[in-house]
Amino acid sequence: MTHDLKTLGWTQTFTSQLTPEEFETLTPVRIAEVRRRGVVILDAALNRSERALTGELVASDFAVGDFALADADRIIRVLDRKTLISRRAAGVEAKPQLIAANVDTLFITTSCNHDFNEARIERYLALAIEAEVHPVIVVTKADKPEDMPAEVYKGRAAAIYDGADVLVINAKDAEDFARLETYCGEGQTIALVGSSGVGKSTIATGLTGLDIEIGDIREDDAKGRHTTTSRSMYQMRGGGWLIDTPGMRELALHDAAEGIATLFxxxxxxxxxxxxxxxxxxxxxxxxxxxxxxxxxxxxxxxxRWRKLRDEDAHNSETIAESRARGRKFSKMVKSVKKAKNAKRGG
Incomplete structure (x- = not known):
């Protein structure tokens, strides 16, 4: 089976960023997995391989789904993203955490039971709107709803934001999967988010044909428990790409003012x-x-809920901006000290 870069989701947006020299000497790749000291890449032939991170590049510079340029040994540079989903990272240090890049559709998963929560869904919607990613609210467990009929859950989901599609499904039903797969054609990229226990693993397995277990991340140390927790990209049966994200107990928004304003x-x-x-x-x-x-x-x-999201976003955005400013100031100071030492040695 033959492939080309379009299979990976490559578009003119990325072609226009390459210089003639880069066309000749470097290989366009897509980041399939981010590890602590390296990344797993996919080339146009869909071959997977690892590249170490060298120079100034670090793991936090990458998101699963990024397009980059590589030589035989390393990643040279990351291309500008079409879309980017991020949040404020957990912990004391204020910085953004990259979740997924170049995503076309965000599947926001919840279920027909106590997990259904308008406030949580609104957070994901604000994230999607800000990133200019099409949101689809996927309400699972339609075959065994709790407290109220599945159609009531569908109505509640539809009332949150009229710019989102709403699918109420039984994740084990073939016809329901056919509805999901309309978003998953060749070159399309889907990100899957939602709390644990709503059927994300079942959806991921059904869309890819692979046995994928999506676990949870503890917010205090970002270490997984019970199941695989690293973000990864998999090819779906419809030809598109799925980026799974481990369940996130808290989604701290930042720089999402426009998304919140549009949602409300x-x-x-x-x-x-x-x-x-x-x-x-x-x-x-x-x-x-x-x-x-x-x-x-x-x-x-x-x-x-609007007030809470707006105030949280403003606080996080300001905190991250202050942290970046401190980092630039410290870096400038270090360079100044080094320059002074070198001048003293030269004297």
């Missing part, structure tokens, strides 16, 4: 009509949001 567009538009531009939408007079709640036009719980 009705609230955002109302906020712009408040009497005061710095309105906190709490006790201030002339607050359009407060008036809409009192008149029954806005759900107060949804407004509170």
């Amino acid at each position: 567009e009705d609230i955002t538009d109302l906020a712009a009509t408040c009497k005061f531009s710095d309105c906190k939408h709490d006790t201030e007079p002339g607050c359009a949001i407060k008036a809409a709640i009192e008149e029954g036009r806005l759900d107060p719980e949804r407004v509170e």
Whole structure:
């Protein structure tokens, strides 16, 4: 079976980034897995191989799904991404954690039981909207819903954001998988997110034909438990690519203000009509949001979720920006010290 770069998801977006010399001397590859000291790559023939990271490149510079240029021994550079899904990394240090790159569709998985949670789904939707990735809410366990009929869960999911597709499925049903596979054609890249226990492993196995176990990551140390936890890319039966992501208990947003504003567009538009531009939408007079709640036009719980996501994103974005600024300042200081030492030796 023959392949070309289009099979990997390569488009003109990436071709335009190459110089004539790079066309002649380097090989375009896609990052299939990121490890601590290296990456696993796929070439146009779909051969997998490892490349060590040398020079200034480190593992945190890469996301599964990245396109890069490589020679026989190493990765030379990462190409600009078409889309990027990231979050604020867990832990004390403020920095972004890259999740998946060059994704076309995000499968946001939940289930017809207590796992269904509007607030969690909204987080993933804000992430997808900000990254300009098409969101599909996949509600599993339609064959055994709890508390209410599966159609009610579908309605709740559809009400969250009209820009998302909603599929309510039995992950063990062949016809339901055919509906999922319409997003999974050749060259298309799907990322799979959601909490543990909602059927992500079943979906991943069904789409790829491989026995894939998607585990969980502990937020305190990012080490997996019970099952495989590294993010990896697999070819699907429909010809596209699946990037699995271990279950994330907490998805800390950053730099997602536009995504949040779009997701809560009705609230955002109302906020712009408040009497005061710095309105906190709490006790201030002339607050359009407060008036809409009192008149029954806005759900107060949804407004509170909007407020929480907006404030969290602003805090995380500012913290990461400050951390980057400190890093640049420290790097500049180190270079200055080295320069002074070298000048002293020369004298």
